[in-house]
Amino acid sequence: MGKTNKKTSRRNPEISIVITSFNEPKTIGKAIKSFLDQDLLSYELIVSAPDKPTLEVAKRFQKRNSQIKLFKDPGKGKSYALNLLLPKLKGEIIILSDGDCFVSPKSVYHLLQPFKSKKVGCVTGRPVSLNKKDNMFGFWSHLLCDAGAHTLRLKRHKKCEFIECSGYLWAFRNNVIKKFPLDVAEDTIVPILFHQKGYQIAYAPEAKVFVKYPDNLKEFIEQKKRTSKAHLSLEKHFDLKKIPRMKTFKGEVLGGPKLFFYPKKIKEFFWILGLFPTRLYIWALSSFQSKIQKKHYSDGWKRIESTK
Numbered sequence: 502m503g504k505t506n507k508k509t510s511r512r513n514p515e516i517s518i519v520i521t522s523f524n525e526p527k528t529i530g531k532a533i534k535s536f537l538d539q540d541l542l543s544y545e546l547i548v549s550a551p552d553k554p555t556l557e558v559a560k561r562f563q564k565r566n567s568q569i570k571l572f573k574d575p576g577k578g579k580s581y582a583l584n585l586l587l588p589k590l591k592g593e594i595i596i597l598s599d600g601d602c603f604v605s606p607k608s609v610y611h612l613l614q615p616f617k618s619k620k621v622g623c624v625t626g627r628p629v630s631l632n633k634k635d636n637m638f639g640f641w642s643h644l645l646c647d648a649g650a651h652t653l654r655l656k657r658h659k660k661c662e663f664i665e666c667s668g669y670l671w672a673f674r675n676n677v678i679k680k681f682p683l684d685v686a687e688d689t690i691v692p693i694l695f696h697q698k699g700y701q702i703a704y705a706p707e708a709k710v711f712v713k714y715p716d717n718l719k720e721f722i723e724q725k726k727r728t729s730k731a732h733l734s735l736e737k738h739f740d741l742k743k744i745p746r747m748k749t750f751k752g753e754v755l756g757g758p759k760l761f762f763y764p765k766k767i768k769e770f771f772w773i774l775g776l777f778p779t780r781l782y783i784w785a786l787s788s789f790q791s792k793i794q795k796k797h798y799s800d801g802w803k804r805i806e807s808t809k
Contacts, residue, residue, distance in 0.1 A: 517592030522600025551576030622700025663745030
């Protein structure tokens with residue numbers, strides 16, 4: 502474990518890798534190993550979880566690698582845990598990922614490259630779906646990852662426009678943001694805070710992170726509703742007309758027709774037709790719950806079982 506290529510590693514800044522997890526003993530080992538297999542010299546790898554089974558698996562890796570540290574968080578949510586960890590992290594660059602996904606070889610190398618520019622404050626990697634494309638929900642996951650998020654991020658990156666980060670794999674400079682609110686997802690608000698300080702947000706498409714997405718309608722809606730609520734909560738902290746945003750209902754509607762170039766089979770066109778009313782329902786439901794029922798996004802661990 503932990504290959505070291507001194508010739509390439511010396512060019513890397515000192516980094517802190519944080520893998521946040523909740524009750525994921527089956528997947529945390531693969532997540533850890535995918536980072537240990539990177540060519541790194543100066544790093545610390547922190548596994549944060551509130552549950553004993555996940556930490557027990559991480560502890561087995563720790564016995565063979567002293568650069569691994571364990572952090573038993575209070576179980577109050579991902580953002581809560583990260584706010585506790587931020588003052589403890591030693592790296593110049595902080596890399597964040599989750600315990601239910603794993604990264605590609607050299608993903609850390611590619612994630613670090615944009616930081617050679619002092620203007621860059623955050624860098625996001627590229628989520629890649631592990632689901633099969635032979636069913637509607639698997640197809641939706643590939644469509645939204647490839648023709649949706651990847652295409653949009655690449656376009657905005659080339660124009661040096663604002664980019665929202667993916668919580669599955671992203672990085673930012675340490676000691677710039679000391680803490681962040683708990684009522685907005687960290688990968689949503691932290692890039693905005695960096696942008697307000699004059700930093701650019703970059704995209705590293707070769708830094709891939711492999712993710713299992715929901716395979717049923719109930720959990721698809723639950724996951725996307727949580728994301729939508731996180732964006733709606735931004736209005737608590739900012740004038741939405743004065744901050745850059747990438748994920749909006751208007752943006753999804755205007756960008757929708759472009760998704761029709763993605764399908765290669767007749768049935769995939771029909772699956773796309775089912776995606777639009779589903780997303781419309783999610784945005785409407787999220788808006789109703791947030792603005793009328795006052796059920797806002799809140800930090801806290803919520804399992805989507807089919808993604809584990």
